Amino acid sequence: MLKIIINRLLQGILVIVSLYTITFFMVRALPGNAFTSDKTMPAKVLQQNLARHNLDKPIMTQYVLSIGQLLDGDLGESATKKRPVIDIISHSFPTSVILGVSGMIIAVLIGIPAGIIAALKKNSLIDYSTMMFAMIGLSVPSFVIGPLLAKFVGSNVPFLKVAGWGDPLDWVLPSITLGLATAAYLARITRAGMLDVLSQDYIRTAQAKGVKQSTIVIKHALKGGLIPSVAFIGPAFAMLVTGSFIVETIFQAPGMGQHFVNATKDRDPFLLQGIVLLFGTLIVVVNIASDIALMALNPRLRQA
Numbered sequence: 001m002l003k004i005i006i007n008r009l010l011q012g013i014l015v016i017v018s019l020y021t022i023t024f025f026m027v028r029a030l031p032g033n034a035f036t037s038d039k040t041m042p043a044k045v046l047q048q049n050l051a052r053h054n055l056d057k058p059i060m061t062q063y064v065l066s067i068g069q070l071l072d073g074d075l076g077e078s079a080t081k082k083r084p085v086i087d088i089i090s091h092s093f094p095t096s097v098i099l100g101v102s103g104m105i106i107a108v109l110i111g112i113p114a115g116i117i118a119a120l121k122k123n124s125l126i127d128y129s130t131m132m133f134a135m136i137g138l139s140v141p142s143f144v145i146g147p148l149l150a151k152f153v154g155s156n157v158p159f160l161k162v163a164g165w166g167d168p169l170d171w172v173l174p175s176i177t178l179g180l181a182t183a184a185y186l187a188r189i190t191r192a193g194m195l196d197v198l199s200q201d202y203i204r205t206a207q208a209k210g211v212k213q214s215t216i217v218i219k220h221a222l223k224g225g226l227i228p229s230v231a232f233i234g235p236a237f238a239m240l241v242t243g244s245f246i247v248e249t250i251f252q253a254p255g256m257g258q259h260f261v262n263a264t265k266d267r268d269p270f271l272l273q274g275i276v277l278l279f280g281t282l283i284v285v286v287n288i289a290s291d292i293a294l295m296a297l298n299p300r301l302r303q304a
Helices: 002-031 044-050 059-071 084-121 125-140 141-156 168-199 201-208 215-223 228-244 245-250 256-266 267-295 299-303
Strands: none
Touching: 002 059, 002 267, 084 125, 084 215, 084 228, 084 245, 084 256, 084 267, 125 168, 141 168, 141 245, 168 215, 168 228, 168 245, 201 215, 215 228, 228 256, 228 267, 245 256, 256 267
C-alpha cells in the first residue's frame, strides 16, 4: 500500500509540474500583456513594469526564473493588483475551501442516504421519485438555482442573507446551491453501487439465512456499495472548490473565483499561474486521499 501511495505522489508531482508548465506558456501566448489595456502608460514606464516582472526577457529565461521563484516559495507579484500572489491566495482561498466543504457536506448528507433508500426500495414510488429529483438536480445549473434560492428562501427567512460572507449563516444558501447538483449525481452513483452489491450471491445467502435487512445493509452491503461514491467524492470536492466562481459571484462571496476570472481577463500571468497551481495541487491531493480511502474499503486495490 505504501508503494502505491508513493507512486501516486510521484505521478501527482509530475502532473503539477506539467500543469504549471502548460499554463506558463499558454498565458504568455495570449496577445498583449497585463499592461496592454493601460493606453495612457508612457513607453518608459511600460518598459519598467515589464522589466520589474521579467516580462521583457526571452520566454525560456522567464520560465527558468519562474521555476526558481517557485522553488523558493515565491509565486511572484500580481501585475494588476500590485500585491504578492501568495497574499491574494491566502486571503481568498479559505472562503473557497469553506464553500467547497460545506457544499460537499450537503451533497453527502442528501445524496448518499437518498441513493441507499432508492436502492432498498427499487422500482417503487420512492425510487422513481428520488431519481426524478436527482435528474432535475443534474439538469438545473447553479446559476439558476442560486437566484431562485436567494429570491424565495433568502428573502423570506430573516436570518439568511442573499449576499455577503460575514458569519456561518452566510454559508447556507451558497453551499446548498453548490451542493445540490453533486448530491443528485451522488444519489445516482450510490443507488447503482448498492444495487450491484445487493444482487451478489453472498447477500442473497444472508437473506436466505434470515439475517435482518438492517444488518445486511450496514455490515455487508454498505462497504462495497459505497466504493463508487467514495471514488466520486474526491474529484467532486476538488471540482466544488475550483468551480465555485459562479456561486461566489451570485452570493458575493470573496473566494478565488473572482480572481481567476479577473486574472484571465487582465492577462495577469503570475496571479493566473498561482491560482492554477493551487487548484492543480488541490485536485492531486484530494485524488490521492480518495485512492487511500478506496484502498481501505477494498483490500484488492492494495495489490494493484
